Amino acid sequence: MDSGGHQPGFSFEPEPPPADAPLAARMRPRALDEIVGQAAAIGPGSMLRQLLARGRLPSVILWGPPGCGKTTIAQVLARSVDAEFVPVSAVASGVAELRRVLETAARARRHGLRTVLFIDEIHRFNKAQQDVILPAVEDGTIILIGATTENPSFEVIAPLLSRTRVIRLRQLAEGDIAALVERALADPMRGLGRLELSIDAAARDALVGASGGDARAALTVLEIAADLALADGRRRVEPHDVEAAVQDRRALHDRAGDAHYDTISAFIKSVRGSDPHAALYWLARLIEAGEDPLFIVRRMVILAAEDVGLADPQALVLAVACQQAVHFVGMPEGQLAMAECAVYLALAPKSNSTYAALGRAAAAARETSHLPVPLHLRNAVTGLMAGFGHGAGYRYAHDEPGHIARGQLHLPEALAGSEYYLPGELGFEAELVARWRALQQPAAGDPPAARPSNQEGRAARED
Incomplete structure (x- = not known):
């Protein structure tokens, strides 16, 4: 546990970062009004502001993308109620350390002092760790502030989730990032103001775009770009400075997290929506x-x-062939087959008739699984089974006109007339449906439908 060298259980004002600290650390907001882009969560009139005005701070989980201000907000909230801010890492902190933190918090509480336990990446806490802090959250020994980039409803146990308020933080807009850049350039104490630097408009736009809504990333790029400009004897940050500072900034994507599911969801919905451009993107x-x-x-x-x-x-x-191609040739060549398949699927006519039909049939099957198979549809494998009427009256479709046994009942008798497949009218399905409907029309000379009566069935069994 790192409590900053302060006596556990006593409120503190964090020391300002040293002059050689990274720009993002020096520019970290110290009050709620300095935080940009999160007015709905912490602005005037918000739930948190109203409670803070009364000296109260509930346990909360701050849910938002990287660089949106989760850690900063947690620190400012703790300072707002004059509470000890105790940060722990979900990756490095075990159950034993958590118990020590809770014991210290309990002693501080007996002296009328409050403790904010800040858990970064709380989604990485396992159930045992979450169970340890649950009683302390419930009885008020600690005020829990968790930070997560993942949906807490999937990652936080229900008892703990029910005792906290989830505060959704949004990705910072381009205007928010631009404001932070200008603030850092102008601030002579914590920022770069003493260097009297300016930034080209195109360079600022490139920096804002490259940040991806991440304030920490934007300030890191700004600091490097400023150093590159100064090294070249310039007081103006140019686009090539930003380009060199950005280098290869990887996309935000976690195979086990929300970005993974959100991105694949966007891909699937773009293909379903017949948008080949978005599908490729x-x-x-x-x-x-x-x-x-x-x-x-x-x-x-x-x-x-x-x-x-x-x-x-x-x-x-084509989709199965794409899977075979990717498996056979690997990447990066396999992405050509993937692109072809994605565009084809996006441009193809759409029908979910079989998907919907299966759902309706499955629902009916669950409710009517007690209904017997009609006798004429059963196999008469043995003479005894034939004697009981199995297969009696069955009409072989290939012996019928058009290879279809018109009128023959293929459902349990109680479900006669039920329809589960509701056809679509696009593409090849329209041709299939037209043929199917034509074949449903009675033809001259067709034999009557084979529908053994209940009496016939009973008589066969009695024989």
């Missing part, structure tokens, strides 16, 4: 982030069956 995002290519292709195979379906049965063939 999200596909490229997934590939650039290092996503498992077979995972992407697996999703395209599912989509081909679920969303394209009978409107273009060739889509499923």
Whole structure:
């Protein structure tokens, strides 16, 4: 545990970072009003502001993307209620350390002092760790502030989640990042103001765009770009300075996190929405982030069956071929097959008729699993079974006109007339449906439908 060298249990004012600390650390806001881009969460009139005005701070979980201000907000909140700020890392802190923190907090509470336990990356806490802090949160021994980039409803145990308030923080907008850059350039004490630097408009735009809404990343790039300009004897940051400072900034993507699911969701919905441009963009995002290519292709195979379906049965063939190609040639060449498949699926006519039909049939099957198979549909494997009426009256479709046994009941009798497949009208499915409907029309000379009555069935069994 790192309590900054202060006596545990006593409130403190954190020391300002040294002059040689990174710019992002020096420019960290010290009051709520200095924090940009989170007005809904901590601005005037927000729930937190109203409670802080009364000297109260509930346990909260700050949920938002990297660089949106989670740690800063936690520190400012603790300072606002004059509480000890005790940070722990979910990666490095075990159960024993947590117990020591809670014991210290309990002693401080007996002296009327409050402790804010800040858990960074709380989504990495296992159930045992979360169980340890639960009683202390419940009885008020600590005020818990957790920070996470992942959906807390999936990562935080329900009892702990029910005792906290989830505060959703948004990714900083471009205007927010631009304001932070200008503030850092102007601030002579904590920022770069003493250097009398300026930044070219194009350079600022490039820096803001490269930051991806991450304030820490923006200030880090600004600091490096400023050093490059000064090294070249200039007081103005140019676009090439920013380009050199950014280098290869990898996409935000965690295979086990929300970014993983959000990005694949955007890809699938773009393909389903018949937008080949967006489909290629999200596909490229997934590939650039290092996503498992077979995972992407697996999703395209599912989509081909679920969303394209009978409107273009060739889509499923192509998707499976794409999977084989990626598996056979590997990456990066496999991405060409993936791009072809993604565009094809996006442009293909869409039908989810079989997906929806299966859902309706499955619901009916669950409710009517007690219904017997009609006797004429059963196999008469033995003479005894034939004697009980199995297969009696069955009409072989290939002996019928058009190879269809018109009127023959293929459902349990109680479900006669039920319809689960509601056809689509696009692409190849329209041709299939037209043929199917034509074949449903009675033809001259057709034999009557074979529908053994209950009496016939009983008589057969009695024999």
